[in-house]
Amino acid sequence: MTYQIISAGVSRSFPDTHPFIEAAQQSAENAVITGPQAGTAFQELAPQFRSARFVALELGTECLGVHLGDDDGPDNVVGFARFRLGDAAPTNLIELVYKTYTAPAAIECAQAAFEAGGFKVAVCGDFPGRIVDRLVRPYYNAALRRLDEGLASANDMDMTLRLGLGYPEGPIALLNQTGLHHHFEVTRDLYEQLGQEAYAPARRARTAWIRQKKQSA
Helix, strand or coil: CCCCEEEEECCCCCCCCHHHHCCCCCCCEEEECCCCHHHHHHHHHHHHHCCCCEEEEECCCCCCCCHHHCCCCCCEEEEECCCCCCCCCCCCCCEEECCCCHHHHHHHHHHHHHHHHCCCCEEECCCCCCCCHHHHHHHHHHHHHHHHHHCCCHHHHHHHHHHCCCCCCCEEEEEHHHHHHHHHHHCCCCHHHHHHHHHHCCCCHHHHHHHHHHHCC
């Protein structure tokens, strides 16, 4: 399944070179549009991809419907994001997003292209944060709030979850290593879109974000 890469800013999914990027073919019928302005780029280029088997737009936390419309839109366009926690390297997981009107053939073609590039692909409906962020962010927030309440030290909380549940790393250490301010940005966006208390940014994450802003000013 051939595709071309169209860059629309610095991609979180592909911050460095990758075999998937290297396998792209200039002027291929299908397209993968990367970067934070992927949706805007697609709007400008849409006419030339009407006959494409698939076009994949990189997403942040936003819904694909922001770029296509919720009730009707081009049926050959999907969204995607390679899961990445903060400043850590991107994982091997691609979350592939479809709308109710997306053609099954477009989903299958996009999935085949990403899998040929060595990725594991999870297919999901169009929701803010998709699968991973919707599941893990409340968990991280809960750990941060229990730390604020003085339930236990960060080390003891992390150790308990590692030994008790078999996690490779505790949530506090993981967030500190990958950038607690990034967790704030994601949870703030999800809270604004979903309005659910579980996604409201924890105090420690907000404080880390404010400190980061001051240091980079």
